[in-house]
Amino acid sequence: MxxxxxxxxxxxxxxxxxxxxxxxxxxxxxxxxxxxxxxxxxxxxxxxGKLLRPRLFLEAVEAFEATEGPHDPVxxxxxxxxxxxxxxxxxxxxxxxxxxxxxxxxxxxxxxxxxxxxxxxxxxxxxxxxxxxxxxxxxxxxxxxxxxxxxxxxxLPGPVHARVLDLVDEAITETVAGEQLDVGLGDGAIAPDLSTVLSMTTLKTATYSFALPLRLAGALSGAGPRVDATLAEVGRDLGFAFQVQDDLLTMFGDPAAHGKDVLSDLREGKQTVLVAFLRSTERWHEVADVLGAPALREADADRVRTVVQECGARDFAEHLVAERLREVMVGLDRSLLADPVRRVITDCVERIEGRDA
Amino acid sequence: MxxxxxxxxxxxxxxxxxxxxxxxxxxxxxxxxxxxxxxxxxxxxxxxGKLLRPRLFLEAVEAFEATEGPHDPVxxxxxxxxxxxxxxxxxxxxxxxxxxxxxxxxxxxxxxxxxxxxxxxxxxxxxxxxxxxxxxxxxxxxxxxxxxxxxxxxxLPGPVHARVLDLVDEAITETVAGEQLDVGLGDGAIAPDLSTVLSMTTLKTATYSFALPLRLAGALSGAGPRVDATLAEVGRDLGFAFQVQDDLLTMFGDPAAHGKDVLSDLREGKQTVLVAFLRSTERWHEVADVLGAPALREADADRVRTVVQECGARDFAEHLVAERLREVMVGLDRSLLADPVRRVITDCVERIEGRDA
Incomplete structure (x- = not known):
């Protein structure tokens, strides 16, 4: 665009x-x-807001329209x-x-x-x-x-309308399910396994932020089930990579640029991929007492940053981002998506790779 | 029925x-x-739950169907x-x-x-x-x-469907507006004038509990704007009378029968018609310190009950209920509603008059 x-x-x-x-x-x-x-x-x-999600949706709608040539557009x-x-x-x-x-x-x-x-x-x-x-x-x-x-x-025409309602329904359900996992992890009601944290990340953010805009654009152009399944998978992978990148930026990036409050997240004991990986290593006991403590200060946050880096959690998260983005590209290659729609998705991949705020 | x-x-x-x-x-x-x-x-x-609201809706649907004779029912x-x-x-x-x-x-x-x-x-x-x-x-x-x-x-047929969505939209909006007034009264962000408490009572409960079921039944039978306006007005009056009756029962009724926790309401400083009336009298200072106090006890509640009774708040609330129910009957007499629909509403009036739990 x-x-x-x-x-x-x-x-x-x-x-x-x-x-x-x-x-x-x-x-x-x-x-x-x-x-x-x-x-x-x-x-x-x-x-x-930055309007990331509706902008992705409009880009995808335009791409589907460019693909299909003259038809009866919404x-x-x-x-x-x-x-x-x-x-x-x-x-x-x-x-x-x-x-x-x-x-x-x-x-x-x-x-x-x-x-x-x-x-x-x-x-x-x-x-x-x-x-x-x-x-x-x-x-x-x-x-x-x-x-x-x-x-x-x-x-909207009947079948398109029904599809739009189903997609919105699914996105609300998944987001709430992800939010519930996030709350349960924070409150100690759900065990903080790495796999639970990974699926929380997809459900809470990825679905509604990337899969929903792409799939709604597909639905408006009458996309069939195979195209929809690709958009769902690619959207979830993009959203997952985006969120893990976000966690990395919050921990290691410039607060003036990203505007997140790392101290507040650490005090809440927010379960990110970084924290879940760290928990599985022997360095966990070095910061277990300060993570989730309301009295956590800037010096403690520095210590957490150092341990997250040294225990390999940062590398792990960076590899996860790169791997998911690679999976997106592989998924695209195997898909039925037309070039303009592919381009919308490869643009997303590039933006996530180059993101610094 | x-x-x-x-x-x-x-x-x-x-x-x-x-x-x-x-x-x-x-x-x-x-x-x-x-x-x-x-x-x-x-x-x-x-x-x-007691299913009061959906039962009222089904009674009203049946009454409208009985009225209209053979037609194309939903x-x-x-x-x-x-x-x-x-x-x-x-x-x-x-x-x-x-x-x-x-x-x-x-x-x-x-x-x-x-x-x-x-x-x-x-x-x-x-x-x-x-x-x-x-x-x-x-x-x-x-x-x-x-x-x-x-x-x-x-x-549903297009125009009926549009009407149903509008009524649900309006009911959600009004209920949230009433809830906001209720919260603001409790938190001291909105001044507890009697008139504000009266409109909170209608918005928060009356609309979705009585007006919505009656109007939805009307909409399904294709009722026109005049019938809808009567149902809206009658529904709000019934709901208001029901809620004030509820406040009276919570204050003076048998807790084993109504299942409400009067101590909790008094500790929260819940603004009912009774409390708002009391506030406008010179007896207010006798209980101002205990209403809204988390430490309020059963003996304090007894004192509140006595003062509410003696200052005239109970009489005032009972008259309000009777007056609104009379207005419902006057509204019915002037209306275009057919007999079966009228009967549903007069049944409601009788149930509210005879309510003890």
Whole structure:
């Protein structure tokens, strides 16, 4: 996709998000100023993202259209609405993830919870935080149900519509299953085996971030089951590589560039591939006491970084990323995908390989 | 509705719930034992209700069918699915309400949060409670999205389908707006004026509990805008009267019969019509210190009961119930509703008047 095409895609997604939120803010106004305010703040926070997922979707739609030549295409408004739905689902998942993790900051700024908490500085701290996190639960519910309702109302041909609903259903189910594993690992209710951490990584992020956009684009162009199966597999592999790369960047990258809070992840005892590998080595006891400790400090984080590096966890994770990306390329070679669609996927591979933030 | 018809209705709803949950438990099994277990426990807790809302819906559907004589009715499976959707939405709202209120008990038994918390007695208490309440957030998300997806997939004629989606959308929006008011009143972020408490009561419960079932039944029979407007108004009034009656029963009724925990409501500082009225009287200072206090005890609750009675709040609430039910009857007299539909509504009025649990 050219730079021009990319900025057009961004503008289309932003307009579709505006249409979605304008509509909801208007409907919400009937229920008083607090509810209007919740929608307005939700909209503001939802619009701050990089739009990775809907952009991948639009690129894939364009690639399928280029492949098929003249046919009966789905209207652009439906395509753009579905791009907005993908971003809204992502934001709804983030909101409930932040509630579950007790996070009040995202990308160096207060998230929706932190913003609403800070509106009443005169109230007791516990009440303000409760007001903020309850707002995030409720906004997540509104976004999740509105996103699904938006899909339900798309004017698509019957079989395409049924397929879109199935894919959205599957993505929500898998994401929640992955989130549940993540919570259980953090709370000690699920044993932190490396294999569980690997499947959590795929379910929680990879499916909705990469497999869903690719498969929805396929569904709109009437792709058959074999093409869909390739898109699902390739999407999960891309998403897995993306997430492990993300864990590597959070641990070893520049916080000013990636905007993640490594201390907060380490204090929560977040189970990443790096931590799960480290746990399986004899160096684990050197940091077992600080990982998951609320009092963990920058010096402890440095020690964790050194041990993760020296025990081989970093190498292991880097190899995992490279291996999955290779599997994507092998999967593509064996697939029925046409060249423009292949190119969308090889672009993703290159972006993940070259990622530094 | 006869006793026979009522038990048939219950059986139909239970079968539709079984179909819904069997389907989801089966789909969930692909994601490992913890996720299957979550669905199985969610299903178990969801199936314990009195089914008031879906029973009202089925009664109303039957009444509209009796009215219209032979026409092209919506298939029974769609009707029953929609009855299950109504109950599932109710349960999803309860789950997130319990998370927000920090409740671990419902009707004298551990709720889903309490049940999942107690699965790991060896874990630290904070981790177990976090695992339980996170599970309730995630189960609520799954139920909310699945309920909307179930509506999206109903094989209904186009205009009826669009109307059903609009009504479900409106009910979710209103319920969340009411829940937000309730949370804001409890956290001191919204001023507890009597009028705010009255509108919270309608939004949070009345709309989805009474207006939604009646209006959905109307929509399935192709009711026009005037009939729909009557059903909306009557439903909100019935639901408001039901909820205020509920608040009265919780405060003055027999806990063994109604199963509510009055101490927990008083400790949370729950803003009911009774409390809001009391606040506007000069007797407020006598209990202001114990209402909302986590240390509130049975003797304090007795004092609150006495003051609520003596300040006139109980009389006020009882008059409110009677007045709204009278408005329902006046609204019916002026309406275009046919006799069988009228009878469903007058039955509701009688049940609310005679309610003691």
């Amino acid at each position: 050219t730079v021009d095409a990319r900025s057009t895609a961004r503008a289309r997604i932003e307009q579709a998000l505006d249409r979605f939120f304008d509509d909801r803010v208007r409907a919400g106004a009937a229920y008083g100023p607090d509810f209007s305010d919740l929608w307005a703040r939700g909209a503001e926070h939802a619009r701050g 209207g652009q408004e439906s395509v753009d609405s579905l791009a907005a739905v993908i971003e809204i689902l992502h934001f709804a998942f983030l909101l409930h993830d932040d509630v579950i993790d007790g996070d009040v900051v995202r990308r160096h700024r207060p998230n929706l919870i932190g913003t609403i908490r800070d509106l009443h500085p005169e109230a007791p701290a516990a009440s303000s935080l409760h007001w903020g996190s309850s707002a995030a639960i409720l906004m997540g519910d509104l976004l999740l149900s509105s996103a699904v309702l938006r899909c339900a109302r798309l004017p | 006869t006793v026979d018809a009522r038990s048939t209705a219950r059986a139909r709803i239970e079968q539709a719930l079984d179909r819904f949950f069997d389907d989801r438990v089966r789909a969930g099994a692909a994601y490992g034992p913890d996720f299957s277990d979550l669905w199985a426990r969610g299903a178990e807790h969801a199936r314990g 298939g029974q499976e769609s009707v029953d699915s929609l009855a299950a959707v109504i109950e599932i939405l109710h349960f999803a709202f309860l789950l997130h309400d319990d998370v927000i209120d920090g409740d671990v008990v419902r009707r004298h038994r551990p709720n889903l949060i309490g049940t999942i918390r107690d699965l790991h007695p060896e874990a630290p208490a904070a981790s177990s409670l976090h695992w339980g309440s996170s599970a309730a957030i995630l189960m609520g998300d799954l139920l909310l999205s699945s309920a909307v997806l179930r509506c999206a997939r109903l094989p």
